[in-house]
Amino acid sequence: MTIVECPENTVIIREGEPGDDFFVVLSGGIDVIKALGTPDERLLASRGVGDFVGELSLVNPDGLRVASVRTRDLSQLWRMDHRDFETLLYKEKALALEMIRALSERLTYAHNMTIQDLHEKNQELQEAYDDLKAAHEQIVEKEKLERELQLAHEIQQSLLPPHLPEVPGFEFGALMYPARAVGGDFYDLFQLDADRVGLVIGDVADKGVPSAMVMAQTRALIYAEAALELTPAQVLQQVNIHLMQMGTPKMFVTVLYGVLDARTRQFSYARAGHELPLRYCEGQVAQILPAGKGQPLSLFDTPTFDEQTLTVEPDTLLLFYTDGMVDCRNPAGEAFGLNRVKTLFAQSTALPAQEICKNLRENLCAFQQNAPQDDDVTILVLRTKDD
8 A cells, every 4th residue: 555646637547448446535625527539528426634545446347437526625535446455345344335325325326327318318309309300490490391382483483474575666674573582673565456555564662472473463454444435544544443442552563554556656554653664765875765754552541643655766776674683782882874875875775675685684783793682683674676
């Protein structure tokens, strides 16, 4: 038997190693640690003067240490080997009984700690399972929503004209891309009779599925009323009556609906709060068409509409668009603006009508860069051409 002095943080017993030493604390203190130096490290107990450690490896058949022991501060320890330990127990019956009592207490404590640890682990596993289950439900719900949005997108795209009218002396182009899977912008071009074509472009004051539903209602109502030989203003007035009756709170609609008469080359339209069209004539600059007061649909019982009629001369182009184009912003927060629209429109007039739409869209994307698209964008072009 010897007395050893160990500095602070000295490991005197290492878990998993064979051991043949038994220690009694004479001064200082020691810590009993499980999984020392690993992420699962845990303090099992702290021992002081008069306590002992290392007895389990001396009585276990495999002789392996079940935990590590490290000095907490400068400590003096009474150290004995296996033979000294057995001799002491044989001679000192009272000591043997005391050690049995201490072992029993430690085993009881270890048993209780194991039960507590298992309870905590089970609780952690249950929480992890609940979190995983909730995450799975969220993923399933997200996938369901994505499928529904994709279906809504396909339905909305199916509402657009599958092909544009072919009218001698005129050419049309159109392009729409929503800020989300579905949007509130819409356009349509439809043949009213052999000489006349209906043209409509609109914007519901919101984005997403609710605005797409109002958009579909408005488009269907315009299409139905346009077949009744009404003027553009009368068509919009009837549509407004229906929308007010159905109730679309906080979702007003800006619309421009017009009729092109290919025989007379007259284009008559009514504007309900929508963006002003641009006209380009050969050799001139792009100009905003004359405007009067025009109020959106679904706000007032009897809104005022801006009614205009113009003759579409040869070598003339008309550009219709929604506010998403002029309001588009780049990463610095700068708006695309009407001046850029007018300049690009004038520079693109040599292109076919559909290519003008694509060119405007490409320039808009280049300006926007990686900034988010805040609003739907729709572009519609009417141009004259040789018969």
